[in-house]
Amino acid sequence: MTSFSNMALYALTVQQPSATQQALPGDFLGNNKQQILTANGSRISILEVSRRQKGFHEIHSQDVFGIIRHVDKFRMAGGTKDHIAITTDSGRMVTLEYLPEEDKFKTIHFETFGKSGVRRVIPGEYLAVDPKGRAIMVASIEKNKLVYILTRSGQTDISISSPLEAHKPQTLVYYLLGLDVGYDNPMFAALELDFSQSDQDPSGEAYEMVEKELVYYELDLGLNHVVRKWSETVDRTSNMLFRVPGGPDMPSGVLCCGEDNISYRRIFNNPSDVQRLAIPRREGVTEDPSRKRVIVAGTLYTLKGGDFFYLLQTEDGDVFKVTFDAPGGNVSSIKIKYFDTIPVATSICLLKAGFVYCACESGDRILYELESLGEETDDPVYESSQFPADPSESYDTPFFRPRPLRNLTAVETVPSMNPIMDMEVANITMEDAPQIYTVCGTSARSTFRTTRNALDVLDLIESQLPQQATTVWTTKLTINDEFDTLIVLSLVSHTLILKIGEDVDEATNLGFVTDTTTLGVQQFGEDCIIQIHPKGIRHIREIQFPEDDSAAVHGELTDWQTPPHRSIVACATNNRQVAVALSSGEIYYFECDSDGSLAKADEEIALDCPVNCLAIPDVPEGSVRAYFMAVGCGDQTIRIFNLSPDINGEILKSVSLQVVSAQPSDISICYMSDKTSRGLSQYLHIGLRSGVYIRSLLDEHTGDTSSIRRRFLGPAPVRFARVTAAGDAAILAITSRPWLSYTDPRTGSLATTPLNYSPFDSAWSFESAQFKGVICIRGDGLRIFALDSVASKTTHETIPLKYTPRKLIGYHDEQVYYVIESDNNTMDPRTQSLLKGHANGNGVDHDGDAAMKSNAADGDDADGELPPVDFGHPRASGRWASCIQVVDPVSDKSVIHTVELQKNQCAVSAALVAFESKELEPFLAVGVATDLRFSPTYSYKSGSVHIYKITEHGRRLEFLHETEFPEPPLALLAFKGKLLVGIGRDLEWHDCGLRSLLRKALRQHCTQTRIIGLKTQGSRIVVSDQQQSITYVVHKELVHPNKLIPFADDTIARWTTCTDMVDYDTVVGGDKFGNIWMLRCPQKVSEESDDSTDGMLLEQTADKNGFLHGTPNRIDAISHFFCNDVPVSIQKTALIAGGDKIIFWAGLQGTLGALIPFQSRRSFKMFQQLELALRSDEKPISGRDHLAYRSYYIPVKGVIDGDLIERFLVLSRDKKEGVVAQMEGNFEVSEVEEQIWNMRGLYAF
């Protein structure tokens, strides 16, 4: 018996995670240029940076369906490109090669070495590659190390040896590096710590004495084994190693970085010879001069002549340049100099083209251009001779003064939502589709972002027309022209023609019929132009502009008049063909004669219904005419007629018919690129008056339509314009707002995305010498814009915030958001200003001298405030900086009000409450913790709830009162006109009094650990616990005192982060380990909880039948899914205009995802089979078993992985056939593709 879950979901990633785990430059294409390989979440991508294209271009990106832990590159001797070595949670060593021609990753090696999963002793946490590509070492955090030897066998094959072991039990590895030793035996360096002594010593002395060692492992290629060659004790705080170039006349060895310590070491060195540098500290009144820095990221860069330097970044973001003085390979000293300050990065990539790519830990990733190598700046230089080799000896602390960028200039930013701290989908601006509001980033780089599903356009020209226009065309003068010359505007009762030159002027004497409206304009034949107007067709020969002004001369004019009492209602043209539809239902067809004149065909079509629209495609290259004409008829049909003679030599015969759901408003036929072997196919686009857009494949030979895609675009008739977007043919669909229908560059399937542009009435493509774009009109406004990139389907609007945002509370009626923000270990502004005031007070002279000092050598403004966005807030251990900000994302698009919290308080929760006792006026309740600490354990001094009165239409907050609580209130919720507060394990219900909150109900020990979230529907409250999943609580208000009775909880410990109620009984939520789950309260339990008004019985059973401090009932899990990101917010919402409700979630690493419920068992079964087939036929390249990956902690249940399903779209044709053949139910590839498209197209984007 097959059993089904009663709920099935389709999990789709709407936006890929953007938290970079690692990034490194290399030549993965083999074209002698550098690309950047980045690992984000479970996705590896190759990016190309070029000066010509200005910025980034993603060459390839693929989900590996595994937790990527480390990536590195290697190049075999004599190889022309870099290969990729990757370790994931698959327990396998996988090496990949990127094949640019086929645009895919090829697995070279696939070596299983251990259990799957991220485990303590399974190698994979560290990966190091010999710079000559001869060996790879993988290591685990504790004990295990494996070495693989790579050898070239034959011309192209690379063979890999079985692993050599270099285990050392009870040893922690901090860092692993492949040393540059030239062509000597490959050597690896590891930072290790042996804790075996400390584990045995009860006195704790051994723990104090543990030493960190720098261990050199040599791979003896001759003997084929690994030896622990040498080790030396290094600074206890060492955390990172950098390779020093080796080989002839090069020093070789490592740069070992620790706290306040950068030292050069090499194998067999004498401890006294070690060159050591201390890390310079920031000068400034708000800086603690004794705070030591650590290096968190960096890169080595080798110049052409063999010279090299390092860029090392501290945790503050300051980048230092470290250079070597090493004549003949003997290091005599090393130097350090301040370089610039950039955001804290996980990886810094220095490219040969002079770019620096900073994969920031938080916020937008930035590409810098290297202006200079830091030689010109007058920042102090510190040498290793100034510092003792032993960091415990005393030395003069080096300092530097941070300053704005001097050596780098930011050239481009790649938008990144990472980390998302909270999210809400809402339609506060009343657009047709809701917007996604997120708070992202950390510390001073935090932002509030409004994300819309729209394509960004480049606005070029905007100008005013003398009159309101309805339609616009552009045209060339002759077939050989490269660019458009004329703009034709159809006004209310006449036609206006503009000439595009250096200026755009009204052109005269063109021979057009100007005292009527125009229906169509077309460059016809060699050098003619035709104008179609309601009463006929004007054919004009040889328009020329003999002088460079706007007066034209033209050749012969020919007119074709419509039969009496009839007028033209629709027309379709191309360079050689014209079709016009008359009000009486006839369609006349014309072709181009040999001399360029119009020749009417003898045949005509007579329809017994009105014709709404016509379409003829462009003449295909190499033929004399297009083969088909599409007619949109008033009887809700689309008919296709042939224009080239069929086997009987007849034309204008109906070849196919398609019935649509409403009257067609416009049709268009064009070639668009797709995944077929030819690369493009002919598509028929149908727009309906109901706002539905239909795209179908129009067979070039038979005229049959197939693979139909439908989508509702907006509540207005759809009209089309054929345009070019990012170099590809696309269709602009104009309805209540403009949409672009194009081919998704990543999947090659159809994508429809609205434009981030104001609505317009009519548009046409526009090509001039300067740009290719789209011309559009609305009323009397004429605008030209370009569609340069279709890579991103979303647009962002960003508002900077002050500190790390924690929660987002929307006040939708007033279109504002309240954001609570707090930063740990950060100095609050009050202390800052105190310190600054103190410094200034001491140095009155200093201020007085300012004028005199202005011409001093020091060019930097001594008192100049360094913007925290670039330099961060000043640090202060154990201190909090926290505030509440009011953000207006609609009209002001900025922060409009800030309330700073004092006394080392930090905001931890917030809710908008309309207190019943205060005439339902809205108040903002903010949960606050004082002296909060997370390390070594969660501790605090006290907690309280601040109540703020909301004034000035939500734009101001007035402090009303503060109520103390024994524990920080981590969850607040408006509930029945009062405030529900989660205080530690207790759930309390409060009303607002004059001076404090007044408790109305209390439930002690509501959950097991700590209440961190509350949701409600009716009298039911869903309480989420930090560790113990969720508890259902019912509120009984008809008894005194009011009761809050927990009646159902979960069987699994889930470290809940966010929840939402999908319906009265069902809750969807996410946990810290990256799972998304859906739980449901059993029907009977649910009914019983609402049975009685006093809850006496419920409470009694709870007391009597509760198990292990839990409730008497258990809730059922109905679905479960691992998403490899920490969901921070989850919500049931519709995402697109006219779309059904889905579950939308945001992940910490910048992921936006959707869970779409299946509507039918049939489609669920189809997807289930497809997923099953793809799991075996399209195995993840990480070597991870897909089912195991999605079942990382708990077996996946009731969820189909849409990301895997969408891999189907990029498979080759025969592989698709193979996959579909495995499925039961006689599916066809096109049918499967349509279903896949529908799942994304109709619910998400």
Added chain:
Amino acid sequence: MADKLRAQQQLESLQTRYIGTGHADTTKFEWTSNIARDSLSSYIGHPPLLQYMSIGLGQSREKTRVQLLERMIQPVGKPPEPQD
């Protein structure tokens, strides 16, 4: 008897191969240390978790990673005095 010996050998090989494999005389200290070390290495190994903690602590990921590694040295405090 041979079976028993064999089982014993297998267990021993498991114990050397996979640290944390228990035996009859596993002490509370060993057991809790193992659990704590496993958890800590899991926090380091799962990038989203490491990031989550780093944001909470207001410091860079590398710093959090090193702090967690340091905690692995003696995660549950000093070992107990040997019992005789």
